Amino acid sequence: MNRIRSGLLFLAALFFFYYSGCDTGLEPPTGESGFSGVIRFTNWPSTADSVRELRLVAFEEYPSDSTGIIYALLSGRAAVYPPDLSSKGSLPKFVDTVAYTFNTKNGINLQVQTYAYIVVAQQYGPNIFTDWRPAGVYSTQPNSFEPAPVRVLLHRVATNIDIQVDFHNPPPKPW
Amino acid sequence: MVTRRLILSVFFLFGLCSQLLASGGSLAGRVTTKGDAEPLVGVNILLLGTVRGTTTNARGEYRIPEVPAGKYTLVFSMVGYHRETRSDVNVEEGRETLLNLTMSQAPVQTEQIVVTASKREQSLQEVPVSVSVMEAGEIKLRNSLTIDDALRYIPGVNITGFQVNVRGSSGYSRGAGSRVLMLLDGIPFIAGDSGELNFESIPVGQVDRIEVVKGASSALYGSSALGGVINIITKPISEIPETDVRNYVGFYNRPTYNEWRWTDKRRWFNGQSISHARKVGDLGMVLFFSRQVDDGYRLNDYRRRYNFYVKTREDFSQSSSLTLNFGLLYQYGGQFLYWRNLDSALIPPILQQNDNVKSTRYYVNGTYKDVLSDNIFFTAKALWYHNDWGFETIHGYGRAESMSDGFRAEALSTILLDNVHTLTAGVEGNMDFITGDMFSDQAIGGFAVYGQDEMKLLEELSLTVGARFDYQTIGVNEITGKLNPKVGLAYTPFAGTVLRASYGQGFRVPSVAEAFISAGISGVLAVPNKDLKPERSYSYEVGLSQVLGEVGSFDIAAFRSDFDNMIEPGLVISNQNLQIQWRNVTEARVQGIETSLKLGLFDGGLMYNFGYTYVYPEDRTKHDLLKYRPRHLFYTSLLTRVGMFSAGADFRYISRVDRIDDELVDTGIIPDGDAREDIFVTDFRFGADFSFTGFPLTATFSLNNALQRNYIELIGNIMPPRTYVLVLEAKF
Numbered sequence: 001m002n003r004i005r006s007g008l009l010f011l012a013a014l015f016f017f018y019y020s021g022c023d024t025g026l027e028p029p030t031g032e033s034g035f036s037g038v039i040r041f042t043n044w045p046s047t048a049d050s051v052r053e054l055r056l057v058a059f060e061e062y063p064s065d066s067t068g069i070i071y072a073l074l075s076g077r078a079a080v081y082p083p084d085l086s087s088k089g090s091l092p093k094f095v096d097t098v099a100y101t102f103n104t105k106n107g108i109n110l111q112v113q114t115y116a117y118i119v120v121a122q123q124y125g126p127n128i129f130t131d132w133r134p135a136g137v138y139s140t141q142p143n144s145f146e147p148a149p150v151r152v153l154l155h156r157v158a159t160n161i162d163i164q165v166d167f168h169n170p171p172p173k174p175w
Numbered sequence: 176m177v178t179r180r181l182i183l184s185v186f187f188l189f190g191l192c193s194q195l196l197a198s199g200g201s202l203a204g205r206v207t208t209k210g211d212a213e214p215l216v217g218v219n220i221l222l223l224g225t226v227r228g229t230t231t232n233a234r235g236e237y238r239i240p241e242v243p244a245g246k247y248t249l250v251f252s253m254v255g256y257h258r259e260t261r262s263d264v265n266v267e268e269g270r271e272t273l274l275n276l277t278m279s280q281a282p283v284q285t286e287q288i289v290v291t292a293s294k295r296e297q298s299l300q301e302v303p304v305s306v307s308v309m310e311a312g313e314i315k316l317r318n319s320l321t322i323d324d325a326l327r328y329i330p331g332v333n334i335t336g337f338q339v340n341v342r343g344s345s346g347y348s349r350g351a352g353s354r355v356l357m358l359l360d361g362i363p364f365i366a367g368d369s370g371e372l373n374f375e376s377i378p379v380g381q382v383d384r385i386e387v388v389k390g391a392s393s394a395l396y397g398s399s400a401l402g403g404v405i406n407i408i409t410k411p412i413s414e415i416p417e418t419d420v421r422n423y424v425g426f427y428n429r430p431t432y433n434e435w436r437w438t439d440k441r442r443w444f445n446g447q448s449i450s451h452a453r454k455v456g457d458l459g460m461v462l463f464f465s466r467q468v469d470d471g472y473r474l475n476d477y478r479r480r481y482n483f484y485v486k487t488r489e490d491f492s493q494s495s496s497l498t499l500n501f502g503l504l505y506q507y508g509g510q511f512l513y514w515r516n517l518d519s520a521l522i523p524p525i526l527q528q529n530d531n532v533k534s535t536r537y538y539v540n541g542t543y544k545d546v547l548s549d550n551i552f553f554t555a556k557a558l559w560y561h562n563d564w565g566f567e568t569i570h571g572y573g574r575a576e577s578m579s580d581g582f583r584a585e586a587l588s589t590i591l592l593d594n595v596h597t598l599t600a601g602v603e604g605n606m607d608f609i610t611g612d613m614f615s616d617q618a619i620g621g622f623a624v625y626g627q628d629e630m631k632l633l634e635e636l637s638l639t640v641g642a643r644f645d646y647q648t649i650g651v652n653e654i655t656g657k658l659n660p661k662v663g664l665a666y667t668p669f670a671g672t673v674l675r676a677s678y679g680q681g682f683r684v685p686s687v688a689e690a691f692i693s694a695g696i697s698g699v700l701a702v703p704n705k706d707l708k709p710e711r712s713y714s715y716e717v718g719l720s721q722v723l724g725e726v727g728s729f730d731i732a733a734f735r736s737d738f739d740n741m742i743e744p745g746l747v748i749s750n751q752n753l754q755i756q757w758r759n760v761t762e763a764r765v766q767g768i769e770t771s772l773k774l775g776l777f778d779g780g781l782m783y784n785f786g787y788t789y790v791y792p793e794d795r796t797k798h799d800l801l802k803y804r805p806r807h808l809f810y811t812s813l814l815t816r817v818g819m820f821s822a823g824a825d826f827r828y829i830s831r832v833d834r835i836d837d838e839l840v841d842t843g844i845i846p847d848g849d850a851r852e853d854i855f856v857t858d859f860r861f862g863a864d865f866s867f868t869g870f871p872l873t874a875t876f877s878l879n880n881a882l883q884r885n886y887i888e889l890i891g892n893i894m895p896p897r898t899y900v901l902v903l904e905a906k907f
Contacts, residue, residue, distance in 0.1 A: 025852050025885035026893065028434040029517050112846070154516045154846040 029155040033112050034103025037161035039120055039136065043168040044094050051167075053123040054091040054135065056081040056102055058115035062147065063174050069121055069132050079109040091120070103157060112154045117147045117174075120165050133173050136165030145171035200266040202274060203238040206231050206251060209279040215253060216414065218278065219288060221296070223248040223260075226552035226589055228296075229493065233415035240493045243549050244268045252288055252298075254310055257281045280779065281725075290361065291386040291406040293629060293639070294395055294599055295552070295589045303639055303663025303675045305389040305718060305732050305769065307331070311382055311410065316814070316823060316860065318423060318877050318902050320446065320467065322374040322385065322407060328810055329387055330771045330786025333829055335803050336889035339372060342389050342734060343765040343790035344402025344712075346803035347889060348744055349701075351688035351757065354402035354712075356392070360409055360500070362540055362558045365399060367579035367607030368614050370686025372405070373562070376504045376536045378482045380421065380448050381463055383410040389769075390734060391681030391714035394661035397603065397623050397645045401681025401712040402736070409500065412459035412488050413452040418907055421448045425900035427472040431883055435521050435893075437474050444469040444898075448482075461486040471509065472895050474522040475530065478508030494546035499539065507533040510566055513891025517847035520885075520893045527568065534564040550591040558583040565611075575694045577611035579687075599641075600626035607687070614691040621647030621684075627661070639663040639677075647684045647709075655709050657682045671722035675732075681712040685742055689757035699746065699844060701755040708759050711739045727774035727783075735766035743802070746838040753842060762795045765804070782814040800833040803889075805854075821862040829854040835890050845891040854886045875902040 045051055055069075058079045063072055072078035081102040082089045092098050104110045118138035125131030138161055140148040150161055202222075206215045214235025221228040222239065225247070231237045244266055251259040256278040266272050292302040299306060307329045319325035326332050326339060333340050335347045345354040352370040356363060359377060366373055385407055392400040424445040430436050448465035463484040471477045483503040490496045510530035514520045523530070540558035547553050558581070565576030587601025606620035627641025642660040649655075661679035668674065685707040692701045718732030741761040747754050767790040774783040792804035807830035814823040831853050840848035862875040877900040886894055 023855070024431055024883065025855075026517070026520070026850055026887065027885065028432050028520070029847060029850070112843075151843060153841075153843055154518070 031155040031157070032103035032105050033152050033154050033156060034101060034107065034110055035118075035150050035152060035158040035161040036099070036101040036103075037138075037159065037163065039091070039098045039100065039163045039165060041096060041098075041165045041167075043166055045167050050124050051093055051122055052090075052125070052131075053087060054093060055121045055123075056091065056100060056163075057119050057121045058102070058107075058110065058150070059117040059119070060113065060115060062117045070129050073109065076109055079107050079111070079115070081107040081110075083108045101157060104152075110152065112152050114149050114151045116149050118150055118161065118163070119147075119171075120163055122167075122170075134171045135167060136163045137171045138163045199241050199243040200268055201238060201240040201271045202242055202247075202249070202264065202266060203271055204236070204274040204276060206235045206237065206276050206278060209277040212277070215256070215278060217411065218251055218253045218256075219296075221250045221252075223250055224591060224594060225549050226591060227494075227546055227549065230411070233413070238271075238493065242266045249274065251276055251278060253278065254287065255280060281775075289386050290408070291358070291388050291404055293627065294361065294587060294601070295597075300667075300673050300720060300722075301637065301665055303637075303665045303677045304392075304679075304716060305331075305730075305734070307387045307389070307771075309385045309387075311384060314379060314382060314385075316821075316862070316875070317825070317858070318860075318875060318900055319379055322377060322379060322382065323372075325379070325385065326387070326405070327827065328812065328825060329385075330810055331389055331769050331788040331808065332387060333805060333808055334888060336892065337371075337374075339405065340804065341387065341403035341405075342736075342767065342769070342788065343792040343801070343804045344736060346743070346801055348689075348742075348757075349755070351692065351744070352683070352686040352742065353399055354683060356396050356398075356400040356404045358396070358404060358406040359538075359540060359558070360498075360542060360556075361406060362542075362556045362585065363396070363399075363583055363605070364407075364538070364558070364560065365581075366562045367560070367581035367619075367687065368562065368577045368609045368611075368617075369688040370399070371688075373504075373536060375480060375506065376482075376502055376538065377407055377409075378448070378463055378465055378484050378502070380419070380450060380465065381409050381461070381484055381486070383408045390677070390716055391659075391661075391679040391712045391736065393645075393657075393659040393681040393683075393712075394641050394643050394679050395625060395627065397625075397643060397659075398621075398647060398655075398682060398684045398709075401683050401710070401714075401738075409486060410461070412454060412461050412486060414454055414459075416453045417451070419448075419450045419904065420906075421902065421904045422446070423900055423902040425877075425898050427470075427895060428883060428897035428899070430472075430521060430896060431885055434518055437519070437522050440470075442470040442472050450484075457490040459488045459490075469508075471511075472521065473511050473893070475509035475528055476511040478506065480504070480506040480508075495544065497541060497543045499541045501537070501539050503535075503537040505535050507531065510568075511892070513845045513848070514893065515846070517850050530566060530568045532564065532566040534562075536560070536562045536564070547588075552589040553586075554588070555586045556584070565613075575611075575613045577609065577613040579607055579609045581605065581607045595631050597629040597631075598626065599629075600624075609687055613694045614687050615693065617649075617687050617691060619647075619649040619687065621645060621655075635667040637665045639665075645682070649684050649687060649690060655682075655684050657709065657711075671724075673720045674718070675720070676717045677715070679714050681714065681736075682709050683742075684709045685757065689742060689744075692757075699753050699755050699839075701744075704756050704758060707742060707757060708740050710742050710759065713737045723774070726776060727772065729770075729772050731768065731770045733766075733768050735764065738763040738765070746836065746842075753838075753844070760796065761801070763793060763801055764795055765790060765792045765801070767791055780815060780817075782812075784810070784812045786810040802834045802836065803832050804834075805830045805832050819864045819867060821864075823860045823862075825856075825858040827854065827856045829888075839890065848890040851887050851890065854888070855882075855884050856886070857881050857884075870905070871907050872903065872905050875904075876900070877902070 060077045119134045120136040122135040206218045218231040249261045287299045314325045331342045357372040388404040392404045427442045446467040450463040452461040465482045467480040469478045485501045488498045510532045538560040543555045545553045560581040563578045567574045585603040590598045604622040609617040623645040625643035630638045647655045659680040663677035666674045691703045714736040716734040720730040740759040769788040772785040788808040792801035809828040812825045839845045858879045860877040865872040879898045883897040
């Protein structure tokens with residue numbers, strides 16, 4: 001009788017152990033990598049022609065290359081948001097703010113790495129290769145054009161990467 | 176060389192003394208099992224109120240010579256049997272008194288003998304601090320391949336990346352330093368350079384039992400014992416020739432997710448060991464050899480390990496003996512520091528794919544024991560521990576190596592002054608010589624004196640008071656001289672009920688690694704800090720243990736430890752580079768409760784163990800929780816035996832650690848490093864004993880992590896998936 005009782009109790013305990021641990025625990029993550037924030041616009045130009053397109057561009061290094069954004073993008077040293085490269089793919093124009101999330105799925109070229117220079121780029125002329133200038137830059141200093149780096153971590157979206165764009169007071173043009 | 180000669184001279188001198196002191200009568204007899212009258216081997220026999228005692232031989236016989244004439248109380252104890260006491264045993268001058276005895280099996284061992292709490296044999300019930308004991312049988316049942324594997328099942332103990340944490344005293348310090356002192360047969364056994372505990376140097380098959388003292392124990396053991404002490408006691412040499420052949424083979428289950436499958440090949444592990452014990456006259460010897468091969472379940476996590484071990488014991492007389500141990504470990508393998516990311520959890524970062532580590536470690540230790548007179552017991556111990564290890568990284572910092580030679584020596588005496596006072600006093604010294612590029616050349620050392628008095632104030636009340644003074648230098652700016660006191664009370668209001676309370680201070684001098692390291696760790700350069708100060712702890716504990724009749728025992732304790740100048744590794748930025756440095760950063764308090772229950776139900780047909788520990792580890796400087804400390808530890812196990820078959824199950828729950836090194840995650844050094852969850856691990860095992868066939872074979876099949884829980888104990892390190900292990904052992 002004791003042996004039967006021992007066996008039954010043992011089986012009951014096994015049942016408890018089994019259900020206590022049947023969750024599989026850690027699993028490969030599914031989240032995207034990137035960063036997000038808000039772009040605040042002030043002093044929009046009076047003529048729509050001078051703001052043909054607006055793009056958020058993340059440069060791996062501060063772009064000293066005179067060949068500009070397109071070359072950096074083609075060589076993989078820059079990432080662009082939004083990903084639609086047609087004129088319809090621009091960031092919204094003539095609005096006060098735009099909330100964005102730039103990640104490895106919805107951006108072009110965005111990698112898990114550090115980006116030294118995050119900029120809102122404005123196409124101000126008809127030449128898609130050369131007519132670009134920065135309209136706003138991500139900086140951690142208030143009222144400053146000192147670029148701040150952003151680290152893109154795997155399966156994480158960094159928040160509060162906010163950028164101020166003042167069309168009357170654009171940052172210096174590095175390219 | 177001079178040290179060795181000195182030790183031999185001391186041994187010789189005391190051996191001579193013991194011969195001169197021989198006189199009186201003797202006690203002898205035979206101990207057998209109740210019912211079938213089989214001889215019981217290894218029963219401990221103690222003359223109460225003296226330091227005299229012996230154990231039974233292969234025929235169950237014992238003899239205690241040179242006992243002064245008088246009346247004595249004899250205590251017979253053995254694991255798995257009820258303790259027996261015989262009072263008023265008369266010994267007459269020049270005559271031998273015969274006393275035969277039978278002992279009956281106990282479903283649960285409630286009166287275990289421990290040696291670590293007071294550096295002498297005493298009943299677990301008499302000890303004023305919390306002590307857990309794991310016997311060899313339990314280690315064997317679980318097929319634990321290393322001692323740290325076995326420690327995972329002791330209440331209040333958890334492992335983080337090969338580092339032992341007792342009741343939240345330690346977090347994770349990357350292998351440098353330990354707040355838990357490891358002893359091998361009572362002698363400090365920690366690497367002279369890194370200060371870490373190298374469990375793999377001691378073959379698991381030769382362990383008799385592991386005792387874990389929880390809380391500050393520096394008043395007896397000095398530096399490093401501020402969180403607790405783990406004493407690994409090796410098996411005594413069998414009285415009859417014995418050969419043990421053991422073979423295991425197993426494999427890892429495939430990973431749960433396709434993303435983690437980095438190879439199509441099954442990953443195997445296996446091991447073989449053989450040991451032979453024999454006694455010729457007064458000389459006993461054990462020879463042991465083992466080989467372990469592990470493919471590893473992760474890329475670059477393979478391992479090959481070879482252990483060779485010799486133990487000899489010479490009985491000079493019934494009252495004096497010399498035991499010598501020699502152990503050699505050679506191992507090499509890949510070095511898996513952390514995963515590439517949680518998508519690729521079983522492969523390391525590309526730059527670490529070829530990292531490897533190689534170790535050669537050997538030690539010689541000796542223990543001389545002598546009963547100098549009826550109430551004076553003397554022990555001298557010495558150890559030489561050589562440790563050579565290095566790692567190689569192809570793309571990182573090249574090759575780094577460290578070699579250390581550590582020497583420890585201790586002489587202690589236990590004196591039974593009268594029926595009230597038991598004094599223990601001793602001196603201890605250590606020297607470590609370190610060479611290599613990892614910690615540069617160092618020579619460190621120190622000495623200590625200690626003493627304690629265990630006072631039996633009343634039949635039901637005992638008080639222990641002790642202190643130890645340590646002088647230690649390690650080459651940092653502050654030389655350490657510390658006095659650590661302790662006091663403990665044990666009160667037995669009723670038979671089987673013991674109330675205990677204790678206070679003790681602990682301290683730890685920084686290890687050479689923490690002060691002088693200059694090497695890459697976890698992909699970050701570690702830099703030295705010669706301004707490190709020793710850390711201190713103050714431990715308090717109250718507890719209650721209760722024997723539950725014939726069926727088991729219960730224990731509950733509340734504990735608190737305060738730490739000053741706690742040494743923690745931290746990331747610092749120097750010249751825009753990230754570096755690791757050990758610093759005195761924190762005042763901390765670790766407090767909590769611990770309960771344990773042992774039951775043997777249905778005449779021992781079902782054994783049940785339960786342990787729960789709640790820890791609140793508080794960083795009082797930052798008003799936050801300490802890193803790498805889980806707050807809840809829960810263990811439970813079952814074992815049932817039916818005829819030749821046995822079955823068992825273990826379940827562990829360890830709560831998710833609240834804090835880790837966020838810097839390692841935020842800076843991207845360990846991608847997804849903050850991924851961690853509660854740990855639930857279930858193991859099953861089934862055994863069969865085929866000795867009824869005439870061939871002494873046992874077989875055990877284990878399913879470890881049977882439910883394939885994916886969990887980590889250390890950031891960036893997934894623990895093994897389900898493993899299948901078959902063990903075959905023949906003992907003849």
